């Protein structure tokens with residue numbers, strides 16, 4: 538379990554994240570929701586040990602994140618930030634290969650299975666055809682999928698993704714969430730993903746974690762989302778849930 542206890546993150550004398558007690562199942566597909574500025578990126582940054590909180594503690598498997606070594610943490614948690622770094626001079630295959638870094642053998646040697654893992658990660662995300670192209674020359678969506686491929690190649694126990702669908706067209710948004718959902722079901726690897734699209738959340742989440750103004754608004758299995766009042770309060774706008782004749786879940790519309 539991820540466990541947060543009495544956590545406060547303070548920036549410019551303002552508490553931007555304030556969580557008394559929170560557990561996150563490391564084998565679930567948890568979608569993090571909330572309005573702009575509600576603290577979602579701050580939370581997943583903490584979970585990925587990008588920084589430590591000013592107050593409180595974050596543990597994973599009963600061990601403080603700060604006690605993990607860099608290699609151990611990279612084998613345990615793979616993190617895709619919201620703002621993708623520039624990678625001048627690297628083509629797609631070379632960028633995806635960086636995901637294998639935590640698994641290098643003695644003397645920094647690559648392992649013989651690395652090429653197949655990299656190839657599979659590029660195929661699963663549909664970027665294999667771009668493998669020789671410089672990553673910085675790709676379109677926004679192609680670049681985002683390349684970074685997801687790198688994350689997959691990392692083969693960590695848990696994937697944390699901050700708005701990985703923000704640059705993707707509708708088809709690729711659903712394909713990516715389907716891929717993450719299948720990975721979660723097939724391998725038990727955990728996925729924690731920030732989304733703004735309620736319908737992607739309704740379709741693929743097993744668990745929901747919603748933030749409002751730096752605090753937890755609600756958390757639980759995906760059924761907690763099926764509450765128009767909660768959703769309308771969360772986004773300060775009227776949200777309606779309607780049945781869809783061909784889907785086995787409700788659809789959210791803003792009215």
Ligand SMILES: Nc1ncnc2c1ncn2[C@@H]1O[C@H](COP(=O)(O)OP(=O)(O)OP(=O)(O)O)[C@@H](O)[C@H]1O
Nearest residue numbers: 548549553571572573574575576577578579580619
């Ligand atoms: N370094 C910083 N200094 C001051 N304020 C900050 C800093 N980092 C974040 N904040 C503020 O903390 C709040 C939460 O930011 P965060 O990026 O976690 O929001 P978010 O929920 O991910 O938003 P979005 O949906 O827009 O990506 C915001 O109001 C932001 O302006």
